Amino acid sequence: MIAIDWGGSSLRAFRLNTAGVIIDQRRAACGILTGTDQFAHVLQQQIAEWNDPLIVLAGMIGSRQGWVEVPYVECPATLADIAAGMTKIDAPTFPNRSLWIVPGVLHRAATPNAVDVMRGEETQLCGLLQHLNAARHIACLPGTHSKWAIVEHGRIDCFFTAMTGELFELLRKHSLLARLMTDNTALDAPAFMQGIDRARQSGGLLHHLFSVRTSGLMGTLQPEQLASYLSGLLIAHELLDSLWAEQARDCTVHLIGSPALLESYSLAMRHLDITVELHDETLAATGAYALARHRGLLDESFHNSNQR
Amino acid sequence: MIAIDWGGSSLRAFRLNTAGVIIDQRRAACGILTGTDQFAHVLQQQIAEWNDPLIVLAGMIGSRQGWVEVPYVECPATLADIAAGMTKIDAPTFPNRSLWIVPGVLHRAATPNAVDVMRGEETQLCGLLQHLNAARHIACLPGTHSKWAIVEHGRIDCFFTAMTGELFELLRKHSLLARLMTDNTALDAPAFMQGIDRARQSGGLLHHLFSVRTSGLMGTLQPEQLASYLSGLLIAHELLDSLWAEQARDCTVHLIGSPALLESYSLAMRHLDITVELHDETLAATGAYALARHRGLLDESFHNSNQR
Numbered sequence: 304m305i306a307i308d309w310g311g312s313s314l315r316a317f318r319l320n321t322a323g324v325i326i327d328q329r330r331a332a333c334g335i336l337t338g339t340d341q342f343a344h345v346l347q348q349q350i351a352e353w354n355d356p357l358i359v360l361a362g363m364i365g366s367r368q369g370w371v372e373v374p375y376v377e378c379p380a381t382l383a384d385i386a387a388g389m390t391k392i393d394a395p396t397f398p399n400r401s402l403w404i405v406p407g408v409l410h411r412a413a414t415p416n417a418v419d420v421m422r423g424e425e426t427q428l429c430g431l432l433q434h435l436n437a438a439r440h441i442a443c444l445p446g447t448h449s450k451w452a453i454v455e456h457g458r459i460d461c462f463f464t465a466m467t468g469e470l471f472e473l474l475r476k477h478s479l480l481a482r483l484m485t486d487n488t489a490l491d492a493p494a495f496m497q498g499i500d501r502a503r504q505s506g507g508l509l510h511h512l513f514s515v516r517t518s519g520l521m522g523t524l525q526p527e528q529l530a531s532y533l534s535g536l537l538i539a540h541e542l543l544d545s546l547w548a549e550q551a552r553d554c555t556v557h558l559i560g561s562p563a564l565l566e567s568y569s570l571a572m573r574h575l576d577i578t579v580e581l582h583d584e585t586l587a588a589t590g591a592y593a594l595a596r597h598r599g600l601l602d603e604s605f606h607n608s609n610q611r
Numbered sequence: 612m613i614a615i616d617w618g619g620s621s622l623r624a625f626r627l628n629t630a631g632v633i634i635d636q637r638r639a640a641c642g643i644l645t646g647t648d649q650f651a652h653v654l655q656q657q658i659a660e661w662n663d664p665l666i667v668l669a670g671m672i673g674s675r676q677g678w679v680e681v682p683y684v685e686c687p688a689t690l691a692d693i694a695a696g697m698t699k700i701d702a703p704t705f706p707n708r709s710l711w712i713v714p715g716v717l718h719r720a721a722t723p724n725a726v727d728v729m730r731g732e733e734t735q736l737c738g739l740l741q742h743l744n745a746a747r748h749i750a751c752l753p754g755t756h757s758k759w760a761i762v763e764h765g766r767i768d769c770f771f772t773a774m775t776g777e778l779f780e781l782l783r784k785h786s787l788l789a790r791l792m793t794d795n796t797a798l799d800a801p802a803f804m805q806g807i808d809r810a811r812q813s814g815g816l817l818h819h820l821f822s823v824r825t826s827g828l829m830g831t832l833q834p835e836q837l838a839s840y841l842s843g844l845l846i847a848h849e850l851l852d853s854l855w856a857e858q859a860r861d862c863t864v865h866l867i868g869s870p871a872l873l874e875s876y877s878l879a880m881r882h883l884d885i886t887v888e889l890h891d892e893t894l895a896a897t898g899a900y901a902l903a904r905h906r907g908l909l910d911e912s913f914h915n916s917n918q919r
Contacts, residue, residue, distance in 0.1 A: 418825045465817035507852020509773040517726045544815020
């Protein structure tokens with residue numbers, strides 16, 4: 304089968320054998336917010352030489368701006384609930400194949416205006432669940448919109464979002480702070496740590512952000528260090544202000560992300576005495592495989608491909 | 612004399628009689644970050660028919676990106692300290708007039724990366740000091756970079772910045788949240804209040820920001836309400852996370868700003884049980900007049916104009 308994690312900025316494609324082992328993968332910067340709405344055409348280009356009969360897609364591709372809007376499944380959501388919400392799409396571009404989109408997950412908190420949604424991360428969490436026992440675990444999936452989830456007894460219990468990555472990009476590209484920075488995005492560890500330490504002081508994020516400017520003006524930090532300082536500041540605020548900041552201290556946080564994000568988040572977590580276990584983004588493929596198996600799609604596609 | 616408050620986005624000009632009463636004023640969107648560096652030319656256009664011999668300028672016009680960089684005066688800073696830091700500039704475009712730039716003020720906190728700076732607000736605070744007794748007072752000057760100051764015994768004791776206004780503009784114009792919003796900037800009071808209440812819940816600003824998106828997605832708020840909700844969220848975070856949140860509760864906060872900012876901030880402060888006293892932006896002129904008098908420039912210019 305083929306597993307596709309199709310978000311706002313990029314598309315990651317994985318090819319798995321019948322045992323669920325990844326045998327090939329690729330990544331392209333053709334997310335659904337990057338301009339195209341010719342989704343079938345883009346997908347065909349990305350998986351041109353992969354002829355597997357089953358394609359499972361997850362991420363913003365199932366949102367209102369995506370290929371087909373697939374309704375959210377509500378928390379607490381088991382693997383079976385999410386598998387049951389998968390929607391088959393009609394794609395004439397792919398004859399003799401079946402395409403399915405994984406639903407997003409929604410969490411409705413008791414307080415007003417506190418609904419939260421995810422699309423794509425639920426599939427990575429389904430992959431993570433394959434590795435965990437039934438106890439309570441905290442997972443963190445950093446990114447444009449970081450997701451924090453509590454999984455327990457094989458289900459996604461609840462989760463919340465922090466807009467850390469998006470704020471970093473906005474401030475780095477469009478703000479007055481950007482005027483003092485270079486384009487350099489390599490992690491400068493000392494500046495990153497200074498950002499973390501600044502976040503631990505009183506005054507709040509809106510105040511701390513201004514220290515990026517003054518540290519640049521005063522020459523405390525060099526122009527090429529300011530992005531790392533800003534990154535440390537924002538990530539530490541995500542960790543310290545987190546709804547589960549206290550709980551995260553008492554257990555291991557499962558961190559799922561790209562190599563660059565795993566590096567910066569694990570550095571910050573260790574600096575803040577949070578124990579962390581790292582997982583790479585292939586969980587998206589493992590999760591899609593687990594969902595396809597639960598939905599009975601693996602037998603079906605095996606059967607279909609035998610018939611052809 | 613003429614008092615000019617020249618910031619990043621706009622220029623405000625005031626004409627005062629010898630008693631310090633404002634007799635004319637105007638405003639133009641020709642801030643120093645709006646493109647021009649022909650400062651003398653821009654100023655000449657703005658005050659074309661005002662022939663007063665003394666011009667006092669405050670704001671980012673005295674910064675590195677401005678006309679002449681005037682060194683900061685350090686906190687605690689009295690009116691006399693700030694007056695002593697005023698710098699005369701050589702401006703052939705204005706023969707027989709004297710032009711002075713007011714220095715910015717710098718506050719150096721004990722913690723690393725916690726230096727803070729202001730340019731322009733110190734002049735408004737000098738205006739405010741004319742109205743206050745020697746007791747301890749808190750002032751809030753909301754804006755792109757909001758300033759909070761403690762004044763006592765006729766001096767600016769300490770202050771800090773919150774980047775509330777800049778973050779609002781970034782999120783409203785460039786973020787994923789912007790996709791759900793209309794351009795409408797009129798204050799929608801119910802949505803604004805919902806934003807304030809959301810900020811009082813746990814989870815931190817990075818998390819709360821995402822509720823702008825979900826409230827739009829779920830239809831809890833209409834597209835034309837989302838900017839007001841975001842504004843309430845950010846302003847309440849500025850107030851609740853403020854270094855002086857506790858102190859502000861026990862005294863009157865002197866709020867200085869444009870009519871629109873006075874409206875939204877006073878609404879938020881009252882909702883959070885903070886007592887507030889409103890002051891308009893003419894304090895910039897009153898402050899410039901007080902500084903000119905302290906520096907002995909009023910006698911001098913009176914003398915000069917008599918000589919002509």
